[in-house]
Amino acid sequence: MKRNLISILITIVTGLVLYYFMLPPINITSLLFWVYIIILLSVYFVISCFDFLQTKIINRRQFNLVNKFNKSLIVLYGIFTIIGLIIIINIICSPLFNSKSYANRITVDDTKKFEEDVPLVDFKAIPLLDKESSQKLGDRTMGTMPDLVSQFYVSDLYTQINYQEEIIRVTPLEYADMIKYFTNRQEGIKGYITVNSVNGESKLVKLDKGMRYMPSAMFLENLDRKLRFTYPTKILGTKSFEIDNEGNPYWIVQTLSYTGINLKEEVNGVIILDPITGDSKWYKVEDVPNWVDHVYDANLIIEQFNNYGEYKNGFFNSLFGQKGVVNTTAGYNYLAMHDDIYLYTGVTSVIADESNLGFILTNMRTKETHYYNIPGAEEFSAMASSEGAEQDKKYKATFPLLINLNNKPTYLMSLKDNAGLVKMYALVDVSNYQKVVTSDASLGIEEAVRRYLNENTTIDSSNATTKQIQITEINSAVIDGITYYYLVDSENNHYTTSVKTNKNRLPFLKVGDTININYYEQQDIRVITKIN
Numbered sequence: 001m002k003r004n005l006i007s008i009l010i011t012i013v014t015g016l017v018l019y020y021f022m023l024p025p026i027n028i029t030s031l032l033f034w035v036y037i038i039i040l041l042s043v044y045f046v047i048s049c050f051d052f053l054q055t056k057i058i059n060r061r062q063f064n065l066v067n068k069f070n071k072s073l074i075v076l077y078g079i080f081t082i083i084g085l086i087i088i089i090n091i092i093c094s095p096l097f098n099s100k101s102y103a104n105r106i107t108v109d110d111t112k113k114f115e116e117d118v119p120l121v122d123f124k125a126i127p128l129l130d131k132e133s134s135q136k137l138g139d140r141t142m143g144t145m146p147d148l149v150s151q152f153y154v155s156d157l158y159t160q161i162n163y164q165e166e167i168i169r170v171t172p173l174e175y176a177d178m179i180k181y182f183t184n185r186q187e188g189i190k191g192y193i194t195v196n197s198v199n200g201e202s203k204l205v206k207l208d209k210g211m212r213y214m215p216s217a218m219f220l221e222n223l224d225r226k227l228r229f230t231y232p233t234k235i236l237g238t239k240s241f242e243i244d245n246e247g248n249p250y251w252i253v254q255t256l257s258y259t260g261i262n263l264k265e266e267v268n269g270v271i272i273l274d275p276i277t278g279d280s281k282w283y284k285v286e287d288v289p290n291w292v293d294h295v296y297d298a299n300l301i302i303e304q305f306n307n308y309g310e311y312k313n314g315f316f317n318s319l320f321g322q323k324g325v326v327n328t329t330a331g332y333n334y335l336a337m338h339d340d341i342y343l344y345t346g347v348t349s350v351i352a353d354e355s356n357l358g359f360i361l362t363n364m365r366t367k368e369t370h371y372y373n374i375p376g377a378e379e380f381s382a383m384a385s386s387e388g389a390e391q392d393k394k395y396k397a398t399f400p401l402l403i404n405l406n407n408k409p410t411y412l413m414s415l416k417d418n419a420g421l422v423k424m425y426a427l428v429d430v431s432n433y434q435k436v437v438t439s440d441a442s443l444g445i446e447e448a449v450r451r452y453l454n455e456n457t458t459i460d461s462s463n464a465t466t467k468q469i470q471i472t473e474i475n476s477a478v479i480d481g482i483t484y485y486y487l488v489d490s491e492n493n494h495y496t497t498s499v500k501t502n503k504n505r506l507p508f509l510k511v512g513d514t515i516n517i518n519y520y521e522q523q524d525i526r527v528i529t530k531i532n
Contacts, residue, residue, distance in 0.1 A: 254271075
């Protein structure tokens with residue numbers, strides 16, 4: 001009896017230590033919880049076997065020995081029973097028997113039109129900087145502050161958010177190591193870094209009070225430990241770092257629910273934790289404050305859409321007939337629209353090829369998902385095409401941004417050198433990735449777009465405006481070997497076009513001439529697509 005109590009006591013102590021480090025949720029749908037239970041049962045079984053061997057040496061009464069060993073085997077049977085039940089439950093809850101419920105994890109609206117949902121690109125608010133470039137700028141900003149760089153490092157989170165009508169990436173500082181934690185923990189981490197995704201402005205925002213509850217903190221100030229001890233039954237998902245409209249920092253942490261054991265993951269709420277005070281509150285998905293941009297995780301959305309594409313016509317169709325089976329492409333990017341962040345990714349057939357059937361846009365706060373049936377180039381094909389246009393320079397293309405250019409979906413990419421510096425911009429027609437235009441980044445994105453619109457002879461002019469104008473001013477400039485003309489009419493409207501629009505007439509136009517044109521609005525200038 002005494003030995004049994006000692007075995008139980010050792011197991012309990014082991015369990016407390018393991019809980020402190022493993023931090024499993026007390027939730028029967030979590031696989032981590034059952035791993036924790038199995039480890040504890042295994043510990044108890046090993047201790048009991050060791051106790052049995054000791055007793056066998058001292059005690060020769062075989063009946064008691066056999067009885068004691070049989071009791072230990074019950075624990076082993078329990079371990080195998082748990083494993084067996086998990087396997088059986090997950091088979092029952094798998095797509096094999098529940099394909100429709102997997103397909104219905106996400107609602108996809110395919111009735112919308114791209115040109116109506118996605119506004120025309122605003123070049124003053126387009127996030128040209130990707131995460132990698134933002135990291136370089138953030139590290140450079142940190143490097144200018146030697147008093148901080150010796151104590152802290154910049155986290156690689158760089159969450160893209162909408163902040164006061166600007167598109168920025170925000171990331172916290174972290175303790176450099178354990179020693180730096182002990183020497184700075186009283187004041188905490190007094191800053192985070194923001195990088196403007198449009199103009200590249202990077203700055204360190206200093207806080208009056210330091211952030212204490214961080215991933216790099218230790219003991220009860222460690223973020224994961226703080227969350228687990230506050231919410232012992234919640235299954236925690238992806239964590240993101242965001243700031244509210246006043247610039248106050250918060251951790252945004254998903255809470256998850258499962259069907260079976262770790263199957264059919266879904267976000268059922270969000271924990272918003274103040275890293276300065278440690279105060280936190282759990283919100284249902286529908287009650288999350290509007291300033292929060294990342295309620296759902298990109299990988300989860302992609303997984304759910306892939307389930308939709310695979311199982312909407314049944315499980316066996318996904319394996320054999322594969323009628324209507326689609327998947328997302330390997331990459332994704334973000335768009336900022338309507339004060340929200342949207343996930344963009346292409347949709348292609350289950351048989352890998354170099355074309356997309358269309359693409360989806362998903363609101364990262366609400367999970368509202370729209371599918372646009374616009375066949376075109378797969379993103380990596382477009383990247384390869386833009387790299388091929390400058391193959392002698394061996395630049396690498398970033399994953400494309402999807403923009404609405406002249407009411408047509410268009411890929412916009414940056415081309416970087418080996419040092420990660422943006423050297424050129426590339427625009428690729430989604431409908432035909434062979435139509436690509438590159439331009440030196442020093443000339444600006446607007447020049448790249450003007451060149452693309454003038455060189456792309458298949459541009460859709462169905463929405464263009466027809467007008468007769470009288471020229472009051474005309475100038476020309478040669479950019480990358482192409483002559484561009486800039487006109488002003490009698491109503492003081494400004495126009496631009498390239499010599500390719502009408503090479504037989506443009507060079508001979510002069511002030512006072514009257515011409516008939518087709519044009520469309522592009523920011524503060526009108527782009528001429530045809531001269532009659």
